[in-house]
Amino acid sequence: MNLIRIHLSDPAGQDEHLAVCLDPDAPAAELCQADVLTGRHLMPAIAAARLAEWILSLLPGCTVAAFAALDGTVRACVRTGNSRSPVVAAPGPVTLTLTGSLIHSWLLAGKPRTMCFTIPGHPPMRLQSDGSASLAVSLATSGACSDR
Structure with a gap:
C-alpha cells in the first residue's frame, strides 16, 4: 500500500490517498x-475495462480501479456517488499506479479540462481531458505549471 501525494494547481490544492x-x-x-x-499485467482493452468495472462493484470504498491495456492506454472505472463510469487515459511519462492516482486527483478537482500537477520526485506535468472520460498526461512546458 502506498500513500500517494499529488500537488494540484489551484483550487484543489493537494490530493492524498491510498x-x-x-x-x-x-x-x-x-x-x-x-x-x-x-493491476500489474497488460491485457486487452475490453478486458481491462471490464475488470475495472467489476473491481469497483466489489469494493464500495474504492474510487478508481485502473488497468494497463495492450494498446498502451490505461482503462479505468471511477466511482462518483452511486454511479460508476469508464475512463481511458494515455499515461505519457507516468507509471500505471500514478496514472490511477492522477485519475483520482482529476475527480477530486472536479474533472477539469486541464490540470497541472507535481508529484514528489517528478517534473511538473499536465493532464488534458475532454471533460468526461478521456485523459492524456504529458510533461508541462516551461512555465506552464508553477511548482508548489
Whole structure:
C-alpha cells in the first residue's frame, strides 16, 4: 500500500490517498482500504475495462480501479456517488499506479479540462481531458505549471 501525494494547481490544492496494486499477495484489508487499485499485467482493452468495472462493484470504498491495456492506454472505472463510469487515459511519462492516482486527483478537482500537477520526485506535468472520460498526461512546458 502506498500513500500517494499529488500537488494540484489551484483550487484543489493537494490530493492524498491510498493506492494498492491488486496482486495475489495483497492483503484483503489493504484492498478494502484502497482509494485507487491498479493491476500489474497488460491485457486487452475490453478486458481491462471490464475488470475495472467489476473491481469497483466489489469494493464500495474504492474510487478508481485502473488497468494497463495492450494498446498502451490505461482503462479505468471511477466511482462518483452511486454511479460508476469508464475512463481511458494515455499515461505519457507516468507509471500505471500514478496514472490511477492522477485519475483520482482529476475527480477530486472536479474533472477539469486541464490540470497541472507535481508529484514528489517528478517534473511538473499536465493532464488534458475532454471533460468526461478521456485523459492524456504529458510533461508541462516551461512555465506552464508553477511548482508548489
